[in-house]
Amino acid sequence: MLISMEERGKCPADAGFVAVNYITCLPHYAERFEMLFASRARMIETMQGFLGMQVLRAEAENEPYLVVSYWQNKQSFEAWVGSPEFLEGHKRGFEDLRRAKEAGEQPPMQSRFVTYSVIAR
Amino acid sequence: MLISMEERGKCPADAGFVAVNYITCLPHYAERFEMLFASRARMIETMQGFLGMQVLRAEAENEPYLVVSYWQNKQSFEAWVGSPEFLEGHKRGFEDLRRAKEAGEQPPMQSRFVTYSVIAR
Numbered sequence: 001m002l003i004s005m006e007e008r009g010k011c012p013a014d015a016g017f018v019a020v021n022y023i024t025c026l027p028h029y030a031e032r033f034e035m036l037f038a039s040r041a042r043m044i045e046t047m048q049g050f051l052g053m054q055v056l057r058a059e060a061e062n063e064p065y066l067v068v069s070y071w072q073n074k075q076s077f078e079a080w081v082g083s084p085e086f087l088e089g090h091k092r093g094f095e096d097l098r099r100a101k102e103a104g105e106q107p108p109m110q111s112r113f114v115t116y117s118v119i120a121r
Numbered sequence: 122m123l124i125s126m127e128e129r130g131k132c133p134a135d136a137g138f139v140a141v142n143y144i145t146c147l148p149h150y151a152e153r154f155e156m157l158f159a160s161r162a163r164m165i166e167t168m169q170g171f172l173g174m175q176v177l178r179a180e181a182e183n184e185p186y187l188v189v190s191y192w193q194n195k196q197s198f199e200a201w202v203g204s205p206e207f208l209e210g211h212k213r214g215f216e217d218l219r220r221a222k223e224a225g226e227q228p229p230m231q232s233r234f235v236t237y238s239v240i241a242r
Contacts (some may be wrong), residue, residue: 011132012191013173020177020187037241050135056237057185063235067140070133114184116177120158 012070014051015118017077021067022112029096033065036092043089044069049076056098064112077115133173133191134173136239138198142188144231150217152231154186164210165190170197183231198236 012018025033037055044050049072056066071077080086088096093109100107133139146154158176165171170193177187192198201207208215214230221228 010152011134013131013133014174015177018175018177023135024151034240040241053242054134054239055138055241057240059236108128115180117180117185118175119155119178120161120176121174 010051012054013121015072016053017069017071017074018116018118019069019077019118020114021063023067023109024064024111024116025109026106033093033095033109037067041089041091043085044080044121046084046085047076048079049073050080074115074117124235133171133175134242136191136193138173138192138195139237140190141203141235143185144188144230145185145232146230147227153217154214157168158188159188162210163199163214163242164206166207168197168201168204170194171201182231195236195238 008027012030023033030047034055044053051072053069056068058064059068068078068112069080071080095105144154150185155176164172164201172193174188174190179185179187190198190201192201210221218228218230
């Protein structure tokens with residue numbers, strides 16, 4: 001059965017562009033990191049071309065979390081990264097990083113960002 | 122608008138479990154790797170609990186491809202890995218690896234497999 005994108009609503013299966021943030025937390029920060037996403041601001045939902053997101057926790061230890069967002073195309077993703085909603089949506093995490101820096105501490109999380117195009121489904 | 126999973130059909134947004142195969146190809150093999158997935162056997166579609174897959178090519182160089190599959194739960198993924206369909210679906214890729222080995226060549230691709238649970242959406 002094939003149904004249109006409008007009928008089924010937003011689905012990551014329709015993404016042409018995927019952004020993955022590989023995030024490594026200090027051990028004491030993992031619980032807060034998970035809480036931040038469990039209670040996230042959902043600002044990203046308002047963006048045109050946004051098709052979904054997932055936070056993935058590896059079963060193996062010493063593997064980064066993956067924060068994955070699915071987009072219609074690269075342009076819709078770039079509009080998000082440059083938006084006031086992006087800053088608002090990351091407020092608590094950015095604040096944690098700022099506080100650690102001011103206190104001369106190690107950052108509680110480190111991220112590596114990779115963007116992808118979907119070449120097969 | 123909320124619609125049920127039956128109404129919209131299979132969607133990765135409903136996944137509880139995600140498997141990622143990080144694949145590094147030798148330069149000469151990348152085109153064939155992409156072709157194998159563009160013309161894949163689609164055996165995986167027959168598996169219960171399968172919610173979609175994507176092959177992701179990084180925009181940056183020297184980043185692995187990601188072959189991502191989305192599952193209702195870990196059990197549905199494990200049933201796939203242990204199935205005859207899995208062997209059938211990977212036949213051409215496994216054959217390429219076998220031939221390289223017999224010829225005493227470097228494997229044309231190397232993979233690192235990581236499994237994840239979805240902790241936020």
